[in-house]
Amino acid sequence: MNYPENHSESHSQPQSQNTLAEVGLDDLPETLRAAVARAGWTSLTPVQARAIPYLLAGRDAMVQARTGSGKTGAFLLPMLERLDPAQHHCQALILVPTRELARQVAREAEVLFAESGLRTVAVYGGVGYGPQIEALKAGAQVVVGTPGRILDHLLRRTFSLDQLRMLVFDEADRMLSMGFYPDMREVQRYLPEGEIHASMFSATFPASVMRTAHQFLRNPEFLSLSRDHVHVTDxxxxxxxxxxxxxxxxxxxxxxxxxxxxxxxxxxxxxxxxxxxxxxxxxxxxxxxxxxxxxxxxxxxxxxxxxxxxxxxxxxxxxxxxxxxxxxxxxxxxxxxxxxxxxxxxxxxxxxxxxxxxxxxxxxxxxxxxxxxxxxxxxxxxxxxRPLPTDEDVEAVVSERLTAMLEARLRTRDKLQAERSRRFIPLARALAENEDESAIIAMLLDDYYQQLLHAPPPQPEDESPPQPQRSRSRSRGRRRRRR
The missing domain is CATH 3.40.50.300 (P-loop containing nucleotide triphosphate hydrolases)
Structure with missing residues (x-):
């Protein structure tokens, strides 16, 4: 996929050209109408009516829509027309910020994709790799996951993006707040050459998200929705x-x-x-x-x-x-x-x-x-x-954020460091199994998290596209980037 030639001029909201008309249920292809019927929907939400024509047409789009607006259906439904169930490899990658959202998107995909032959797998951190690897090797066409765990599977070569057709960033602003930007850029190096249809959904588009969009999307159109009105909100x-x-x-x-x-x-x-x-x-x-x-x-x-x-x-x-x-x-x-x-x-x-x-x-x-x-x-x-977060809400968010950061740090360790760490696996297991000693692990995790609090989550900067790292690609297999 091509990058914009001048990043410094890419931060303003793109202006739509050849604006596509909104669609209703009767305007959808038969495969999409059948999926909507399976889901029990009686009409399209505003974000679906507005965004589906762009995704069906293969036009990159930045879509501003709040949680609960129906955006998941907006990017899943077009996949029924755009993907080939006869090809058993990853054709669509959906990046999400949390494991709960990954499970939610996968559940909705199972309903919409029923009887279509398209299979979906959700991959996220904090759980074992086994079932995820089996589902990936079985040839799931749609992969939904957090950037860190997606990158782990790419490094393990348990699946490939060589045949990718569609790339979706869901809740992009939250992905940046979770600190996933470095992993997103690293995943980008595994994308195939040539054009990929990409779209980004976000509740807000601050400058950091705008920069991220222009690093992954080509000439994107900006669609802003709030309730039943289409407009740009600052x-x-x-x-x-x-x-x-x-x-x-x-x-x-x-x-x-x-x-x-x-x-x-x-x-x-x-x-x-x-x-x-x-x-x-x-x-x-x-x-x-x-x-x-x-x-x-x-x-x-x-x-x-x-x-x-x-x-x-x-x-x-x-x-x-x-x-x-x-x-x-x-x-x-x-x-x-x-x-x-x-x-x-x-x-x-x-x-x-x-x-x-x-x-x-x-x-x-x-x-x-x-x-x-x-x-x-x-x-x-x-x-x-918005409801005031409870202690349980904070615990869940912090735990997932810290897990992602620890997994990212683990990926940076060389063989000698990994060998050195293995000395402590029995101790870690013993501490984890003893409830009285769990306070030691909690203290260490808290100390590490407190260090991270002093800096904001990694944010995209104005920069030229990443260059392929030849020395690393030889050791990790073919790794390609968007041009």
């Missing part, structure tokens, strides 16, 4: 209903799940600014404060990090942050809503710039929710409420 406005007591713990849970690459956290008072900064620092995050109480020297130190883009979380009041321009800010988080309506617009406007999309998150208790509703009504803002 910022998603999200709020969490939180208890007033322990609000800082709610903030930590949200940051753990969202994992922003960079954010400015607004507080209404300098007391709250200092308190939130200390909480984040004690939790292991790279955070610093900007308030009127700082000495000029300390203020210059913080501002220098802000300008250099090396500070992940800046906590500030509206007054202290006035005049600051932080490039490519992925998130704005309001620890509390502002005291006046206009300040909300100034805060939220700091993300979603230069053609990218951003996320504005507000924490509110029930009385503050009424103020937020008035702000939304006055400025015509569409608010999305």
């Amino acid at each position: 910022t998603d406005h999200i709020f969490y209903l939180v208890p007033d007591m322990g609000r800082e713990r709610s903030l930590v849970r949200i940051i753990e799940v969202e994992n922003p690459a960079s954010a400015i956290i607004f507080c209404n008072t300098k007391v709250h600014v200092h308190f939130v900064t200390v909480v984040l620092q004690r939790f292991g995050y790279d955070a610093d404060e900007l308030s009127a109480d700082l000495s000029q020297k300390e203020r210059e130190r913080v501002l220098a990090r802000v300008r250099a883009g090396t500070l992940r979380f800046l906590v500030a009041t509206d007054v202290a942050a006035r005049g600051l321009d932080i490039p490519e800010l992925s998130h704005v988080i309001q620890f509390e809503p502002p005291e006046d309506m206009e300040s909300y617009i100034h805060r939220a406007g700091r993300t979603g710039r230069a053609g990218a999309t951003g996320v504005a998150i507000t924490l509110v208790d029930r009385p503050q929710k009424r103020l937020l509703d008035r702000i939304a009504k006055r400025y015509g803002i569409e608010l999305e409420e």
